[in-house]
Amino acid sequence: MKGKAGKLYIGQKKAIKIAKERGTPLFLYSKTQILLNFYNLLELFRINTPLEIRICYAMKANPNQSILRILREAGAWIDAVSPGELAEALRNRFPSNKILYTGTSVSQEDLRSVFSKNGLIVNIDAEEQLELMKEVREKWFKNKKIKVSVRWNPGIGRGFNPKVVTAGKKSPDGTPVKFGIEEKQVISVFTKALKYGFIPLGLHQHLGSGWVKEDFEAVKNAVDKMIRKALEIQKKGYNLEFLDFGGGFGPKYSEKQKVFPLKKYAEYICQKIVQSDLKIKAIALEPGKYLVGDAGVLLLRVEYIKKSYGNVFACVNAGTFNTAPRPAIYTQAQHHILNCSNLYTKEKAKITIAGNLCETGDLFGKEILMSIPKRGDILALLCAGAYCRSMASNFNLREIPKEIII
Numbered sequence: 001m002k003g004k005a006g007k008l009y010i011g012q013k014k015a016i017k018i019a020k021e022r023g024t025p026l027f028l029y030s031k032t033q034i035l036l037n038f039y040n041l042l043e044l045f046r047i048n049t050p051l052e053i054r055i056c057y058a059m060k061a062n063p064n065q066s067i068l069r070i071l072r073e074a075g076a077w078i079d080a081v082s083p084g085e086l087a088e089a090l091r092n093r094f095p096s097n098k099i100l101y102t103g104t105s106v107s108q109e110d111l112r113s114v115f116s117k118n119g120l121i122v123n124i125d126a127e128e129q130l131e132l133m134k135e136v137r138e139k140w141f142k143n144k145k146i147k148v149s150v151r152w153n154p155g156i157g158r159g160f161n162p163k164v165v166t167a168g169k170k171s172p173d174g175t176p177v178k179f180g181i182e183e184k185q186v187i188s189v190f191t192k193a194l195k196y197g198f199i200p201l202g203l204h205q206h207l208g209s210g211w212v213k214e215d216f217e218a219v220k221n222a223v224d225k226m227i228r229k230a231l232e233i234q235k236k237g238y239n240l241e242f243l244d245f246g247g248g249f250g251p252k253y254s255e256k257q258k259v260f261p262l263k264k265y266a267e268y269i270c271q272k273i274v275q276s277d278l279k280i281k282a283i284a285l286e287p288g289k290y291l292v293g294d295a296g297v298l299l300l301r302v303e304y305i306k307k308s309y310g311n312v313f314a315c316v317n318a319g320t321f322n323t324a325p326r327p328a329i330y331t332q333a334q335h336h337i338l339n340c341s342n343l344y345t346k347e348k349a350k351i352t353i354a355g356n357l358c359e360t361g362d363l364f365g366k367e368i369l370m371s372i373p374k375r376g377d378i379l380a381l382l383c384a385g386a387y388c389r390s391m392a393s394n395f396n397l398r399e400i401p402k403e404i405i406i
């Protein structure tokens, strides 16, 4: 993506031309960017360790079929969270032994569906879930070899919004955190899993989503805790094949954001593992945002400029909830927005980008200093590759936009 003569180019093509040919609203994804992200992440770890690196794509970020194909061909694994995602991953020819299943509030039906597949790894999110797993295995899958890992809650969570902090006792706004197994239960869950006939292979944590630079110290502490816990498990005589550090790191969403130091994170994890006595074979990661976030843009057309009580609105032809709900749901979610038709003007103003849904919160961006758009201009919501289309709905019976990949 680049600017040339005041116009935004995506690949070799003008964004406004694509918008004209394919219509708006429209999601545009870049294959090149997805692959760059994938190989960059792989390389950051590979240069620091000979261990196998499993990049498990958190497909909840965007289950678009072309994206799944690109990542499968590149060698990615999958992080699936529901029977629907699992089925979609298999339909897109991910081998089941490259799938990690991480459910929450897991039902008997979910488990029957998951256990009917061979070779995948099922994450245990609660001791109570393990009891349910035992029941389901005994009833329908007697003696079946089922690989499992334990998702623990290391007591440290980080995320850009309290709703996506997934570890610790409570998230910063006091919300009780529902994920993972408490530290003191971890060993007993391993012991029980073995006793029930499962094959425990790994330890997993996911602290939250959308880390920034200042999260690094806390994340490092959580890495230390994970390694200490893994050593304790190993000392008890359980073989650990892999440690899964989850996702959480991602691209730069807004100009002000200080990005999380991914290179240092990779170095830190690898160094700590080398210095320890751990006998693991692989390191797993579960990036969603990192792989696809900055590989997508959402093109929107300005219908008119509305001025009211001193507010200036660019009213566009889509809503947040039916295209990119993040800015409406999470207060801190800011996506950079560009006027593709006119990137640079001396005259800038504070513009609020308003969607076409009946809700005051239906805003793609609030009072953004940008080139003043005019009717018919095309705006690009950047970093729209992750958790946009996958979280979209038909609210107000509006259609979900088409997606194309270039």
Ligand SMILES: Cc1ncc(COP(=O)(O)O)c(C=O)c1O
Pocket: 058, 061, 079, 102, 166, 206, 208, 209, 210, 246, 247, 248, 249, 250, 286, 287, 288, 289, 290, 386
């Ligand atoms: C268990 C788990 N792994 C990975 C992810 C991906 O997170 P991110 O997109 O921030 O990398 C999530 C996101 O919700 C998750 O819950």
